[in-house]
Amino acid sequence: MTKRTGEKLGWTLGWIGGFIWVGVIAVIFLCRGEWGRGLTGLGLTGAAVGVILFFAPWRFPSTAYWRLMLPSYGLFVMSVVWVIWVFDGFTSGELRWWYLVWGLPMFSPLITIGWRRWETEATAKQDPDATTHQKPTIKNEGP
Numbered sequence: 001m002t003k004r005t006g007e008k009l010g011w012t013l014g015w016i017g018g019f020i021w022v023g024v025i026a027v028i029f030l031c032r033g034e035w036g037r038g039l040t041g042l043g044l045t046g047a048a049v050g051v052i053l054f055f056a057p058w059r060f061p062s063t064a065y066w067r068l069m070l071p072s073y074g075l076f077v078m079s080v081v082w083v084i085w086v087f088d089g090f091t092s093g094e095l096r097w098w099y100l101v102w103g104l105p106m107f108s109p110l111i112t113i114g115w116r117r118w119e120t121e122a123t124a125k126q127d128p129d130a131t132t133h134q135k136p137t138i139k140n141e142g143p
Contacts, residue, residue, distance in 0.1 A: 004058070007121075011056060015072055019048040022079045029086065037086045044082055048075045057118035066114030073107065 026041025051071045060068060080103065089095040 008056070008058060012052060015052040016049060018072075018076065019045055019052075019079065022048070022082070025083065025086070034086075040082060041086070044075065044079050048072065048079070051075055061118040063117065064114060065116050065118075066110050069110060069114070073110070076106075 022041050023045040026038045026045060028038075029035075029041060030038030032038075055068045055071050057063070057065060057068050080100070084090065084095065087095075090097070
């Protein structure tokens with residue numbers, strides 16, 4: 001079996017990269033002396049890193065990716081709610097509810113790769129004919 005280092009780095013750093021903005025905003029609030037908002041943001045960032053590392057697909061190779069992505073997506077939604085709260089989103093009059101529609105495409109991996117599994121991907125890389133869960137057909141190529 002291969003190490004699949006690139007895939008592991010892609011999963012880990014990709015998800016962590018999706019949460020960097022929460023940590024940056026939290027540090028800005030801490031520097032401004034707004035401890036509640038800053039510490040809440042740092043807590044969300046820490047929880048996200050923990051969830052990303054815990055629900056890594058190589059730790060649960062037989063689990064579908066969509067199940068492993070749900071906790072991270074849940075924290076991401078919580079982060080969006082947090083940032084709306086800390087910037088007085090809807091009450092300030094500058095944020096409209098339909099602005100959130102722009103975030104829907106980020107959920108597309110649930111559909112596009114959600115049914116894959118870590119173990120299935122490893123098998124597919126070793127044997128290209130093993131991408132389906134069917135028995136291989138035997139071709140009769142001669143007498």
